[in-house]
Amino acid sequence: MSENEVGKEILRLEHISKVYGRNKKEAAELAHKGLKKDEIKQKTGATLALHDINLSINQGEVFVIIGLSGSGKSTLVRFINKLHEPSTGKILYEGKDILTLSKKDMIAFRRDKVSMVFQHFGLMSHRNVIDNVAYGLEVRGIEKEIRYAKAREMLHLVGLGDIEEQTIDSCSGGMKQRIGLARALASDSEVLLMDEPFSALDPLVRKEMQFELLTIQRRLKKTIVFITHDMDEAFKLGDRVAILREGRLVQVSTPQFMITNPADDYVRTFIESADKTKVVSVSQIMQTPTCVVRLTDGSTRALTQMRLNGVSSAYVVNQQMKLQGIVTAKDALDASASKKLVADFMLQDVPTVEIDAIIADILPIAVSAPYPMAVVEDGILRGIVTKASVISTML
Amino acid sequence: MDWFFNFPFKSEWDPESIDRVIKQFSINNKVFFDGIKAGLNGMISTLYNILSWVPWWGYLILVFVLGYLIKRSWRTAALFSGMLSLVGFFGLWDLMLITLSIVLTSVFLSLLIGFPVGIFMSFSDRANQVLRPVLDTMQTMPVFVYLIPAVMFFGLGKAPAVLATTIYAVVPIIRLTNLGIRQVDEEVVEAARAFGSTRMQTMVKVQIPQAKATIMTGINQTLMMAMAMVVTSSMIGASGLGMEVLISVNRIEMGRGFVSGMAVVIVAIILDRLTQSVVKEKEKSL
Numbered sequence: 254m255s256e257n258e259v260g261k262e263i264l265r266l267e268h269i270s271k272v273y274g275r276n277k278k279e280a281a282e283l284a285h286k287g288l289k290k291d292e293i294k295q296k297t298g299a300t301l302a303l304h305d306i307n308l309s310i311n312q313g314e315v316f317v318i319i320g321l322s323g324s325g326k327s328t329l330v331r332f333i334n335k336l337h338e339p340s341t342g343k344i345l346y347e348g349k350d351i352l353t354l355s356k357k358d359m360i361a362f363r364r365d366k367v368s369m370v371f372q373h374f375g376l377m378s379h380r381n382v383i384d385n386v387a388y389g390l391e392v393r394g395i396e397k398e399i400r401y402a403k404a405r406e407m408l409h410l411v412g413l414g415d416i417e418e419q420t421i422d423s424c425s426g427g428m429k430q431r432i433g434l435a436r437a438l439a440s441d442s443e444v445l446l447m448d449e450p451f452s453a454l455d456p457l458v459r460k461e462m463q464f465e466l467l468t469i470q471r472r473l474k475k476t477i478v479f480i481t482h483d484m485d486e487a488f489k490l491g492d493r494v495a496i497l498r499e500g501r502l503v504q505v506s507t508p509q510f511m512i513t514n515p516a517d518d519y520v521r522t523f524i525e526s527a528d529k530t531k532v533v534s535v536s537q538i539m540q541t542p543t544c545v546v547r548l549t550d551g552s553t554r555a556l557t558q559m560r561l562n563g564v565s566s567a568y569v570v571n572q573q574m575k576l577q578g579i580v581t582a583k584d585a586l587d588a589s590a591s592k593k594l595v596a597d598f599m600l601q602d603v604p605t606v607e608i609d610a611i612i613a614d615i616l617p618i619a620v621s622a623p624y625p626m627a628v629v630e631d632g633i634l635r636g637i638v639t640k641a642s643v644i645s646t647m648l
Numbered sequence: 649m650d651w652f653f654n655f656p657f658k659s660e661w662d663p664e665s666i667d668r669v670i671k672q673f674s675i676n677n678k679v680f681f682d683g684i685k686a687g688l689n690g691m692i693s694t695l696y697n698i699l700s701w702v703p704w705w706g707y708l709i710l711v712f713v714l715g716y717l718i719k720r721s722w723r724t725a726a727l728f729s730g731m732l733s734l735v736g737f738f739g740l741w742d743l744m745l746i747t748l749s750i751v752l753t754s755v756f757l758s759l760l761i762g763f764p765v766g767i768f769m770s771f772s773d774r775a776n777q778v779l780r781p782v783l784d785t786m787q788t789m790p791v792f793v794y795l796i797p798a799v800m801f802f803g804l805g806k807a808p809a810v811l812a813t814t815i816y817a818v819v820p821i822i823r824l825t826n827l828g829i830r831q832v833d834e835e836v837v838e839a840a841r842a843f844g845s846t847r848m849q850t851m852v853k854v855q856i857p858q859a860k861a862t863i864m865t866g867i868n869q870t871l872m873m874a875m876a877m878v879v880t881s882s883m884i885g886a887s888g889l890g891m892e893v894l895i896s897v898n899r900i901e902m903g904r905g906f907v908s909g910m911a912v913v914i915v916a917i918i919l920d921r922l923t924q925s926v927v928k929e930k931e932k933s934l
Contacts, residue, residue, distance in 0.1 A: 334842050364844030375839030379857040389843035392853070440843065 260312035263476050264333065264444065269342035271302040271328060271500075277340060290499045302328050303339070303500040312443070315470060315477045317491030319484065319523075324497040326480045327372075330446050333478065334367045335359055346444075364393050368437040372449040374429045376421045382432055383408070383417040389440040400439075407435040412465060427458040434466070438473070445477045451486065463489055484527035488512075496520055508532050530612035533646045538612070539628045539636030545570055548577055548596040552588040555580050555595055566624045568634060569599045576627055576634045579603045605629045606638060612646050619643045674801050681801045688753070688807040696749035704736055711918060718925040728921070731914045740889060740911045747878055747888035748915070750806055754813035754874045759867065762818045766825025766866075767851065776826065787819045791877060795884050809886030813877040820869035828862025829855045868923040875916040889915070 272280045280299035293301050303325040310316045320326040331337040343350045376385050383404050390400035411431040437445055451459040481487050487494050488508040495505040504516035512532055515521040544562040546555045546569055558567050565582040578599035588598045604622035606615045608630040628636040708729040715725035735744050769776045794815050798808035832855050840854040882890030889912050896905035
């Protein structure tokens with residue numbers, strides 16, 4: 254999931270626009286001048302669905318496109334396998350413009366390179382489960398035994414066992430979308446287009462499916478273009494997130510960057526709808542540890558440090574900056590008479606959190622910790638997180 | 649003030665000119681029309697031969713078995729074959745077979761023409777726009793009007809009857825095939841395309857199977873329309889149960905009319921129930 258696993262660019266959208274209705278040219282000109290959808294509709298009668306979209310999607314990343322209904326996100330994703338065609342612009346797959354492909358090449362492209370998962374599953378009710386999963390292989394003309402074997406493998410991968418012979422109607426929503434996912438994976442295509450795949454599921458099943466998708470993604474490293482209107486989902490799944498508003502891109506960045514640097518008020522309100530504790534990581538809110546003492550320091554030095562920094566506890570580290578424990582002002586005062594070293598009276602039971610943990614995960618510790626939590630990376634002290642900073646991410 | 653109450657513009661044009669054109673057309677293309685007529689008569693008599701090769705009890709058993717298989721009820725099955733045996737009781741068995749051969753030939757032709765046309769209309773909006781008023785006309789035109797050109801081109805007999813019946817009965821199968829395919833969930837069609845189906849694969853593997861229930865309804869409707877033409881087409885010499893009804897009307901023989909009319913009803917009901925249950929069965933499994 255981390256960015257360093259992401260490979261080179263695989264998909265590139267250049268100046269993609271889509272206008273419905275008459276006066277397309279006029280509408281495009283007005284769009285360039287920055288007029289809004291409604292104004293263009295009023296002046297020309299044309300509906301501007303998308304305007305000048307430029308995106309670069311890398312191999313192996315989960316790229317989330319988020320927007321409200323009517324923002325053009327479902328149309329946009331359908332350009333990538335040419336279910337819809339943009340009015341202008343190019344879509345480059347590994348450098349080749351797919352919009353100029355011949356009919357035959359386009360069919361080959363859909364068979365080998367991209368597959369799709371649909372909001373309402375798009376399953377064929379006249380076929381049983383396995384024939385649905387094997388559909389993509391069937392139209393390629395692959396033999397029954399081979400495609401069934403592949404389909405079975407995919408069904409197991411998505412956590413469905415022996416339901417091959419069942420009818421689609423007998424499956425629950427969650428099962429149906431697993432079947433949809435299995436069908437998409439069966440083609441072994443590089444790019445997976447997912448058009449609001451979990452929106453039709455109830456919240457619990459949705460969470461389960463999100464987890465399932467992440468697990469599968471870790472194994473298969475597909476390039477996923479994921480469409481959603483749910484900010485939580487976008488931040489949870491996306492390596493990068495693009496926000497679409499009325500046919501225009503507002504911001505494209507990693508979730509973490511977007512939270513700390515929203516491009517405008519629209520993005521800000523959008524983000525506010527999300528649960529930030531699930532996105533913000535400890536590294537983003539931690540402070541540099543100022544009050545640090547060594548094992549070999551005396552109690553007087555510890556007290557001085559605390560006084561200088563205006564705090565009531567100090568972290569204890571060894572020569573390699575590895576966290577050893579904590580000393581409190583009270584213990585240091587008690588020990589000052591006996592001239593003990595820090596190592597003798599420090600508390601070793603310190604609340605610590607990993608540097609890449611997200612806030613939601615550390616909440617239970619944060620609530621009960623009597624001191625600021627120490628942030629560690631491989632045992633080395635990197636920073637401290639106070640209760641106040643944790644709480645502020647939730648507001 | 650005469651123009652106020654009576655429509656003042658009258659064309660000097662004579663509808664008989666159409667007659668002359670058509671007459672001339674049929675004379676000029678006599679070989680062509682005779683060929684079609686011979687082909688139709690061949691189909692009808694082949695079908696009749698097959699139908700009359702099956703003994704009477706074969707039909708009773710067939711209806712009983714089908715009735716049970718489809719309705720899952722011994723009583724319905726017995727009712728169907730009991731009703732059918734009434735036709736034999738009245739001495740109308742052979743006439744029924746003649747009627748069936750005409751009706752089934754018409755249905756066969758209707759499906760042969762209507763199914764592809766319906767498919768064509770489903771993916772061409774232009775064809776849909778052009779053909780819809782044509783279909784409306786075909787369905788609302790008084791059926792007797794079809795009889796006249798049919799007679800002009802093919803003379804009297806079963807061949808023109810089949811033709812007139814086909815024109816009338818082809819409409820529902822076209823309409824419902826078109827409708828059924830258009831009604832298929834768009835996402836399902838998109839899915840088929842997204843996985844690299846050719847247009848043909850999308851049609852055969854997805855759209856037609858998904859539209860099956862509606863198409864079956866179309867077949868049922870076509871069958872019923874063809875049955876409705878039985879008496880009308882007897883006016884141009886199609887023998888069978890319809891002819892019996894027509895004769896008894898002309899002679900005001902009430903009993904004979906009632907009996908042959910009932911036979912038509914019985915055949916229609918059995919055909920309808922059997923095909924309709926197939927539709928419902930399909931809908932349930934979908």
